Amino acid sequence: MIEFFNMGGYAMFVWPSYAISALVLWLNWYLPRNQHRKLLRQLQSRHGSQQQ
Amino acid sequence: MFLWFHKFGSPPHFYRIAGKWIPWLSGLFLVLVTAGLFGGLIAAPPDYQQGDSYRIMFVHVPSAWMSMLVYVAMAVCGIIIMVWRMKLAEIVLISSAPIGASFTFLALVTGSLWGKPMWGTYWVWDARLTSELILLFLYLGIIGLHNAIEDKRVAARAVAILAIVGAVNVPIIHFSVEWWNTLHQGPTVTKFDKPSIYWSMLLPLLLMALSFQVYYVLALFQQCRAELLRRERNSKWVEEL
Numbered sequence: 001m002i003e004f005f006n007m008g009g010y011a012m013f014v015w016p017s018y019a020i021s022a023l024v025l026w027l028n029w030y031l032p033r034n035q036h037r038k039l040l041r042q043l044q045s046r047h048g049s050q051q052q
Numbered sequence: 053m054f055l056w057f058h059k060f061g062s063p064p065h066f067y068r069i070a071g072k073w074i075p076w077l078s079g080l081f082l083v084l085v086t087a088g089l090f091g092g093l094i095a096a097p098p099d100y101q102q103g104d105s106y107r108i109m110f111v112h113v114p115s116a117w118m119s120m121l122v123y124v125a126m127a128v129c130g131i132i133i134m135v136w137r138m139k140l141a142e143i144v145l146i147s148s149a150p151i152g153a154s155f156t157f158l159a160l161v162t163g164s165l166w167g168k169p170m171w172g173t174y175w176v177w178d179a180r181l182t183s184e185l186i187l188l189f190l191y192l193g194i195i196g197l198h199n200a201i202e203d204k205r206v207a208a209r210a211v212a213i214l215a216i217v218g219a220v221n222v223p224i225i226h227f228s229v230e231w232w233n234t235l236h237q238g239p240t241v242t243k244f245d246k247p248s249i250y251w252s253m254l255l256p257l258l259l260m261a262l263s264f265q266v267y268y269v270l271a272l273f274q275q276c277r278a279e280l281l282r283r284e285r286n287s288k289w290v291e292e293l
């Protein structure tokens with residue numbers, strides 16, 4: 001197990017590569033999703049106030 | 053066929069279909085990426101020259117491939133915009149830009165993290181690295197240009213021209229390692245004869261590449277849905293949602 005995390009001495013290059021890839025891919029997934037939800041909520045409240 | 057194309061290109065239809073596909077694409081991506089990571093990090097043996105540092109390849113190479121693939125997709129959208137003025141192509145083009153920029157950024161960062169232990173430096177002004185950096189600037193230029201123009205239909209045409217012209221960089225990146233004498237190694241997979249890599253390393257690499265492609269469609273659909281809603285907020289189909 002320790003051997004696996006050590007990556008033959010290259011741990012400080014291998015793991016940051018994977019970490020930053022995961023972070024950037026997650027951001028590309030999360031940000032538009034969040035924005036989409038916010039827009040939907042905005043539109044709903046606007047639509048609701050028009051009807052009253 | 054044409055009818056289908058027309059229907060698929062209509063914003064409300066695309067919005068609905070994309071929404072339906074997103075969970076399936078997420079599942080497929082997770083399966084592929086898990087298999088790829090297992091193959092790449094655990095099952096594949098260390099390289100006889102580079103030890104375990106070569107495992108960076110499993111994120112570096114797919115990112116680099118995707119950085120070019122996304123750009124080609126954007127250039128194709130650019131042509132569609134110039135010829136048919138198709139609204140959906142405008143949205144796909146501009147929604148692709150941040151995803152493509154991310155892949156380019158990842159290719160550069162993971163490449164430099166790989167370069168340090170193998171070449172002894174994080175960065176050199178070599179043909180492959182420089183042309184990939186230019187690609188990043190192209191992406192950022194496209195995003196900036198789109199933000200700078202208020203009328204989004206005009207912005208789309210300006211961005212389309214930039215995307216088409218910039219496409220000249222893609223073959224330069226691909227062939228840079230053959231045209232110039234560079235520090236970056238030559239292609240191992242996309243050669244005309246047999247790839248010079250063992251299947252135990254090639255298979256996870258291809259799995260990761262496939263998962264990144266699925267990811268692109270997934271992220272693109274999500275970005276497109278947000279962009280569509282923002283642009284068409286006053287139209288009738290949005291009100292009906």
